[in-house]
Amino acid sequence: MNRNDTRIHRIAGRGITIRGDDIDTDQILPARYLTAITFAGMEAHAFNDARAAAKAQGETHPLDQPRFTGGSLLFVNRNFGCGSSREHAPQSLHRRGIAAVIGESFGEIFAGNCVSIGMPCVQADAETIAALQRINETAPQTQFVLDLAGQTISAGGSVFPIMLMEGRRRQFLEGTWDPTAVLLAAGPLIEQTLAEAVHQG
Amino acid sequence: MGQTLYEKVFDRHVVREITPGQYQLLASLHLLNEVSSPQAFEALRERGLKVRHPGLTFGSSDHSISTGGRHDDFADAMAEVQVQAMGRNMAEFGATYFDPDRGEHGIIHVVAPERGLTQPGAVIVCGDSHTSTHGAFGAIAFGIGTSQVRDVLASQTLLMEKLKVRRIDITGRLAPGVYAKDVALHVIHMLGAKGGIGFAYEFGGDVVDGFSMEERMTLCNLAIEAGARCGYVNPDQTTYDYLRDRDHAPRGSRWDRAVAEWQRVRSDDDAVYDDRVVLEGEAIEPMVTWGVSPDQSVPVGGAVPEQDNAWTAEVRDFMGFAPGQPIIGTQIDVAFFGSCTNGRLSDFEAVAAKLRDRGLRVASHVRALVVPGSQRVRDALVERGLDRVFIDAGFQFRDAGCSLCCGMNADRLRGREVCASSSNRNFRGRQGSPNGRTLLMSPVMVAAAAIAGEVTDARTFFGAVL
Numbered sequence: 001m002n003r004n005d006t007r008i009h010r011i012a013g014r015g016i017t018i019r020g021d022d023i024d025t026d027q028i029l030p031a032r033y034l035t036a037i038t039f040a041g042m043e044a045h046a047f048n049d050a051r052a053a054a055k056a057q058g059e060t061h062p063l064d065q066p067r068f069t070g071g072s073l074l075f076v077n078r079n080f081g082c083g084s085s086r087e088h089a090p091q092s093l094h095r096r097g098i099a100a101v102i103g104e105s106f107g108e109i110f111a112g113n114c115v116s117i118g119m120p121c122v123q124a125d126a127e128t129i130a131a132l133q134r135i136n137e138t139a140p141q142t143q144f145v146l147d148l149a150g151q152t153i154s155a156g157g158s159v160f161p162i163m164l165m166e167g168r169r170r171q172f173l174e175g176t177w178d179p180t181a182v183l184l185a186a187g188p189l190i191e192q193t194l195a196e197a198v199h200q201g
Numbered sequence: 202m203g204q205t206l207y208e209k210v211f212d213r214h215v216v217r218e219i220t221p222g223q224y225q226l227l228a229s230l231h232l233l234n235e236v237s238s239p240q241a242f243e244a245l246r247e248r249g250l251k252v253r254h255p256g257l258t259f260g261s262s263d264h265s266i267s268t269g270g271r272h273d274d275f276a277d278a279m280a281e282v283q284v285q286a287m288g289r290n291m292a293e294f295g296a297t298y299f300d301p302d303r304g305e306h307g308i309i310h311v312v313a314p315e316r317g318l319t320q321p322g323a324v325i326v327c328g329d330s331h332t333s334t335h336g337a338f339g340a341i342a343f344g345i346g347t348s349q350v351r352d353v354l355a356s357q358t359l360l361m362e363k364l365k366v367r368r369i370d371i372t373g374r375l376a377p378g379v380y381a382k383d384v385a386l387h388v389i390h391m392l393g394a395k396g397g398i399g400f401a402y403e404f405g406g407d408v409v410d411g412f413s414m415e416e417r418m419t420l421c422n423l424a425i426e427a428g429a430r431c432g433y434v435n436p437d438q439t440t441y442d443y444l445r446d447r448d449h450a451p452r453g454s455r456w457d458r459a460v461a462e463w464q465r466v467r468s469d470d471d472a473v474y475d476d477r478v479v480l481e482g483e484a485i486e487p488m489v490t491w492g493v494s495p496d497q498s499v500p501v502g503g504a505v506p507e508q509d510n511a512w513t514a515e516v517r518d519f520m521g522f523a524p525g526q527p528i529i530g531t532q533i534d535v536a537f538f539g540s541c542t543n544g545r546l547s548d549f550e551a552v553a554a555k556l557r558d559r560g561l562r563v564a565s566h567v568r569a570l571v572v573p574g575s576q577r578v579r580d581a582l583v584e585r586g587l588d589r590v591f592i593d594a595g596f597q598f599r600d601a602g603c604s605l606c607c608g609m610n611a612d613r614l615r616g617r618e619v620c621a622s623s624s625n626r627n628f629r630g631r632q633g634s635p636n637g638r639t640l641l642m643s644p645v646m647v648a649a650a651a652i653a654g655e656v657t658d659a660r661t662f663f664g665a666v667l
Binding site: 021022024026027030031032034035036037038039049050052053078079082083084085086087088090105106107108109110112113115116117165166167168170171178179180182183184186189190193194196197198 | 213214215216217219220221222223225227229236237239240243248250253254264265277279280282283286323324328329330332343344345346347348349351352355356357358359360362394395398399425428430494607608609626628629630631633635636
């Protein structure tokens with residue numbers, strides 16, 4: 001595959017399930033790691049405190065469970081990624097090998113950040129998420145196929161519908177999820193809009 | 202058919218529609234902080250790009266900066282590197298920096314309004330979720346991530362979908378001892394922390410109309426905690442009176458033209474909303490959160506819920522509450538008074554008025570921090586002698602910054618400490634200790650808790666200690 005080909009049509013892989021509503025970006029990436037001026041190495045800190053807390057209670061956080069090792073599709077519940085706008089949070093997941101997040105709903109800034117780094121956040125209804133999490137937890141070797149073109153996710157013989165805003169879906173399909181070049185192509189139209197929008201100057 | 206302010210301002214800032222429903226949107230003001238910008242500047246360097254409109258780009262260091270008397274006395278080397286990188290990046294790319302070496306710094310959501318940068322009808326973006334604060338002026342203001350910061354630096358634009366608009370009226374009037382913070386926590390409690398997903402919140406009604414600009418900022422600041430990416434209040438005489446003569450406000454004949462323009466961006470009387478909610482101002486009481494999401498709150502006279510499904514039991518275990526336990530009487534270890542939610546002059550004046558000349562002292566087991574939202578706020582407090590009021594009562598009177606709201610500098614909770622906090626988030630680990638616990642409340646309630654050593658009803662407490 002061409003290294004410069006940024007199009008994302010389908011993502012196949014095993015899953016990781018992290019259950020719970022309102023998992024905020026402070027939990028995903030605690031603030032004390034935000035003083036770094038690069039994203040390099042951020043993957044080591046993903047869910048740092050939740051993982052430590054699980055360990056202290058003699059449990060293992062999903063990110064540390066051997067059955068989920070190598071999973072690239074993350075299954076979550078409602079309002080995942082709410083709170084702070086820190087892109088460090090999705091960066092930490094992406095750099096751990098997460099290629100897509102599938103959940104009932106997402107914090108909006110988080111979902112937007114995920115587009116910008118080429119990691120789709122797709123929505124599915126509560127029953128679908130429950131089914132996907134069940135499959136993933138009971139049979140962690142299961143391969144899932146997220147098909148952005150067909151707007152489905154499949155596992156074994158089952159196929160489930162997914163939702164993704166059309167504009168964002170096209171960005172992935174067309175490989176323009178990093179939009180800087182598209183934005184700059186507007187050229188002088190930007191300054192025209194600026195002159196019209198800001199009269200007071 | 203009438204339009205909302207959101208639609209008018211959004212439409213005016215659309216450069217073009219990229220795909221159906223997805224727009225290239227112009228930002229008329231770009232605010233930066235030291236946390237979310239360094240990777241964006243680095244991307245510009247890698248791609249050989251410049252900042253397209255440095256004149257619309259302003260920044261401050263707020264998250265990592267020390268508040269302990271010397272701004273350059275950093276907790277760790279990484280924070281120091283980050284703040285130094287901020288200064289270098291701003292200089293290299295020609296943007297305006299509120300330089301801590303000149304004492305100009307503060308939380309960007311406090312600094313931009315006080316300098317008149319935040320104006321009605323603008324689209325304001327910043328790599329920080331509490332950018333919603335600026336909606337108080339009738340602007341569309343929302344938080345973005347670092348990749349979008351890069352895009353706005355390079356093109357002054359970003360990709361955006363249009364939000365729906367929910368109109369929220371707060372009717373009637375507030376009872377004495379109930380503040381804008383309580384209104385916001387009440388809204389979040391009633392509509393939920395996820396309730397605003399997909400919406401911009403337009404706040405109005407008699408209570409909001411009667412609010413000062415600083416109260417409106419508190420309310421809009423917390424829109425993001427309701428799940429709404431932005432919240433706003435239509436601009437009015439209160440807005441214009443606040444803005445007049447500030448550093449970046451229009452002057453002379455340009456002022457009158459600007460006001461006429463601002464008046465036109467107000468939502469029309471016959472504007473159509475996607476949803477409407479009406480909440481009674483009289484019904485709102487001082488609020489306190491008991492959990493780890495800002496919608497988990499009760500009026501100060503209330504109790505932690507009884508119901509016992511697994512999820513809330515886990516939260517209660519973390520917080521250490523028993524089912525049905527009254528929130529009053531909860532012992533605190535730390536009191537934090539500051540942040541982009543409640544770190545403005547009127548917040549401190551309201552508390553100082555309760556403390557002054559009463560010989561009140563912070564409880565001996567409580568560590569109490571007063572952290573002004575900006576150095577200008579700090580200077581104004583010193584000028585009025587209010588620093589002495591806080592210091593005499595046993596509060597630490599510190600320099601400006603985000604401080605204990607986000608635990609990125611040395612100001613952090615330790616272990617399982619409980620903090621009565623005027624900030625915006627009670628998330629697990631938010632205040633710098635993975636096990637630290639946060640109770641959100643108004644500044645006056647924080648002060649009462651600091652002195653009593655436990656959560657108390659500030660209305661009776663400050664009445665009773667006379």
